[in-house]
Amino acid sequence: MIMTEIARDKIAELLSPMPQGGVRVEAILGGCAGIRYVLGFAAAPAPGDIVVRDGGAALFVDAASAPSLTGTVVDFVADVGGGGFTFDNPNAVGRCSCSDPDAPCARAAS
DSSP: OEEOHHHHHHHHHHHTTOTTOEEEEEEEEOSTTSEEEEEEEESSOOTTOEEEEETTEEEEEOTTTHHHHTTOEEEEEOOTTOOEEEEEOGGGTTOOOSOOTTSHHHHHHO
């Protein structure tokens, strides 16, 4: 995983009270988007986690999620509502895991 400068700075800001902590990122396969991302704070990595550190920012990725997140660029986009993290994941292109042949993503992939 790669953090943009903006994402790195936002994560470091959020983690400032927890200098050894990180943001846990989990990839859950399924749905029309192919991959859903779950984020949470963790005081330390769990055994087996892959740790991505950049400056004061850290991402903790569990081993099961790592293959789905390889090459993913994490960004932070600010907007009127406060903003949020975005994921540009090359592994999600053309994925549809909802098993509905009539879903828009399934039709687009065929």
